[in-house]
Amino acid sequence: MQKELGVFTFNDLLHHFPFRHIDKTKITAIGNLNPEEEYVQCIGVLNSFEVIGAKQGRRLLSSVQDKTGSLELVWFQSISTIQKMISPGSIYLMYGKLSYFLGKPQIVHPEMEIWHPEKVAGRDSLEPVYPSTEKLKARGLGGRQIGKLTAVLLMHVKENDIPENLPQNIVEELKLMPRFDAFTQIHFPKSTAKYEAAVRRLKFEEIFFAQLRMNLLRSQRHRFSKGVVFDKVGDHFNKFYKEHLPFELTSAQKRVLKEIRTDTARGRQMNRLLQGDVGSGKTIVALLCMLLAVDNGFQAVMMAPTEILARQHFQTVSALLSSLDLNVAILTGSTKARERKKILEGLADGSIPVLLGTHAVIEDPVQFKNLGLVIIDEQHRFGVAQRAKLWEKAALPPHVLVMTATPIPRTLAMTAYGDLDYSVIDELPPGRKPIQTVHRYDHDRSAVMDFLKAEIEKGRQVYIIFPLIEESDKLDYENLMRGYDEIKTYFPEPQYWISMVHGRQPAMQKETNMQRFVEHDTQLMVSTTVIEVGVNVPNASVMVIESSEKFGLSQLHQLRGRVGRGAEKSYCILLTGKKLGRDARERMKIMTSTNNGFEIAEKDLELRGPGDIEGTKQSGILNFKLANIINDRAMVDVAKKICEEILTDDPDLSQLRHQRLKDFLQSQKGKTAWSKIS
Numbered sequence: 001m002q003k004e005l006g007v008f009t010f011n012d013l014l015h016h017f018p019f020r021h022i023d024k025t026k027i028t029a030i031g032n033l034n035p036e037e038e039y040v041q042c043i044g045v046l047n048s049f050e051v052i053g054a055k056q057g058r059r060l061l062s063s064v065q066d067k068t069g070s071l072e073l074v075w076f077q078s079i080s081t082i083q084k085m086i087s088p089g090s091i092y093l094m095y096g097k098l099s100y101f102l103g104k105p106q107i108v109h110p111e112m113e114i115w116h117p118e119k120v121a122g123r124d125s126l127e128p129v130y131p132s133t134e135k136l137k138a139r140g141l142g143g144r145q146i147g148k149l150t151a152v153l154l155m156h157v158k159e160n161d162i163p164e165n166l167p168q169n170i171v172e173e174l175k176l177m178p179r180f181d182a183f184t185q186i187h188f189p190k191s192t193a194k195y196e197a198a199v200r201r202l203k204f205e206e207i208f209f210a211q212l213r214m215n216l217l218r219s220q221r222h223r224f225s226k227g228v229v230f231d232k233v234g235d236h237f238n239k240f241y242k243e244h245l246p247f248e249l250t251s252a253q254k255r256v257l258k259e260i261r262t263d264t265a266r267g268r269q270m271n272r273l274l275q276g277d278v279g280s281g282k283t284i285v286a287l288l289c290m291l292l293a294v295d296n297g298f299q300a301v302m303m304a305p306t307e308i309l310a311r312q313h314f315q316t317v318s319a320l321l322s323s324l325d326l327n328v329a330i331l332t333g334s335t336k337a338r339e340r341k342k343i344l345e346g347l348a349d350g351s352i353p354v355l356l357g358t359h360a361v362i363e364d365p366v367q368f369k370n371l372g373l374v375i376i377d378e379q380h381r382f383g384v385a386q387r388a389k390l391w392e393k394a395a396l397p398p399h400v401l402v403m404t405a406t407p408i409p410r411t412l413a414m415t416a417y418g419d420l421d422y423s424v425i426d427e428l429p430p431g432r433k434p435i436q437t438v439h440r441y442d443h444d445r446s447a448v449m450d451f452l453k454a455e456i457e458k459g460r461q462v463y464i465i466f467p468l469i470e471e472s473d474k475l476d477y478e479n480l481m482r483g484y485d486e487i488k489t490y491f492p493e494p495q496y497w498i499s500m501v502h503g504r505q506p507a508m509q510k511e512t513n514m515q516r517f518v519e520h521d522t523q524l525m526v527s528t529t530v531i532e533v534g535v536n537v538p539n540a541s542v543m544v545i546e547s548s549e550k551f552g553l554s555q556l557h558q559l560r561g562r563v564g565r566g567a568e569k570s571y572c573i574l575l576t577g578k579k580l581g582r583d584a585r586e587r588m589k590i591m592t593s594t595n596n597g598f599e600i601a602e603k604d605l606e607l608r609g610p611g612d613i614e615g616t617k618q619s620g621i622l623n624f625k626l627a628n629i630i631n632d633r634a635m636v637d638v639a640k641k642i643c644e645e646i647l648t649d650d651p652d653l654s655q656l657r658h659q660r661l662k663d664f665l666q667s668q669k670g671k672t673a674w675s676k677i678s
Ligand code: ADP
Pocket: 247, 248, 249, 250, 253, 276, 277, 278, 279, 280, 281, 282, 283, 284, 405, 429, 430, 534, 536, 538, 565
């Protein structure tokens, strides 16, 4: 029970909720049975047995009768035991799943017991059925046996053992079932209505305390954390902003920049999530923030999840900063030892103010003179532990800006990352033409290839992406190679040149192949999803995604975001096999109907549920037992509002009316992963 279900204590058992109930509170007259009912309970006189059929088809047949009709009973197993145990002619109470055979009602493997009128009268609650596992079932601890344990437990717990943990006024205002009742009624409800009320109460509790914990963390950080102060806008920032900014910032970019400036100027540590759809222009915001840090005498680093992306950031940033007298370095896993040594020295003595790189930048040997800002691009690839490493890099913790292009719906973001502050770039730079997305089947391939040729003819470049199927690196590789060979037959050298990038290549080779594409040496880029994140080649205007059905929505959207970055009209072609499942078909429909990342994220969430959304898995915060952040969104909003009101008024929960909250939080300490989230 412990290992299998994570149930260790009585408290765990109380929280091991049933997934359905059996209603044995009512008895149906056989004549009134109807196909709408799933599980039924009847009383009747048992008729004689008959064994029919042979081998697999061998079965025991009987029937029961009441005044209104007759119900057939069937057993396929334990035939002789059953014949011994129950006796025709007696009155039985039986329960089971109702089915119809040749128009007649029947129950297969009914539960049966001799009818005692006084016993039936005592059944006044629904009977719970619990999730169990095969192993436990084999040991006699199936879903219903667990119910027996729980029943015994509930007989012994008193109201004091499950004290109310919400302030009385909230319980009353929201008409919540009291906590003790809720635990009783969720297991053994007197009625469906009571069960629903119990679930509502316990869901609210789950959501509410999750919010409260995170809001507390955030407000404590706001009040007590000390952070480096970026209070002046200096020469680098001004010079760049006035003379070298290649375009006017969108108002969303300006707003976000202001939010960050305010946040970093007040002497507390910033911990901020910046969301912006692919192509919304997060890099320039990051760059300006780094200049802000530098102008205030601090070093800044920006980490990317892949080598390719880190190099691209490095190129973008060093090109933009070339006219400022600033030392910009890049550190990755493949930086050569000599170069590395030089960089480490420059970071330690402060002569390198701006560093870009992969997670190599937070490895142990890297010491900064005075690190003030860390920007993490595409954060979902970075684990919590890696982020924690940052704290060791400076006396005062540096400001942290986490950037992600995997849009998470706002409610979800606020719940999953409620301990972070939140900024969003919700506007694309002007002049972007929407990417035209189409869905094509494999057998249209040659028409698709002709289209690519025409686009290449116009001077455009093309991405062709193959999926990673994770389980098998070898299969992925073979799949890609087969694809590459086929593409080559359509696009032979020397008329066409193809870059290929995949996970098995050494970093240098990936880099060279990528670089050739960036420089328009090659017209086609054939790749696995290694290019998914961040690369920017404005002249590439066509994205072909092979086996699109194998990708999730947010991944498809990310990939599509690689095109549509230049002035030309861009296309995304989703290739799939002929046979598509319902979900895959739905994904294609969504992709071809919208370009909006937030809208797609919402749909993704509906299709897959919150547990699977990238960037939330590791947060562990959405592992609610009862609540579902999508379906219970309204409740999330209510809980959030109440939390905010409470904490604004009483940030330490020190008022008497909030004592219950404080006690409950204290009793939960160490049970959750909250403390581990940076
Ligand atoms: P992402 O948010 O996906 O990281 P990038 O920062 O790579 O997006 O920006 C995408 C493209 O948009 C880049 O080519 C960048 O130069 C350009 N860009 C960013 N901001 C603006 C703007 N305000 N006006 C015009 N182009 C912009």
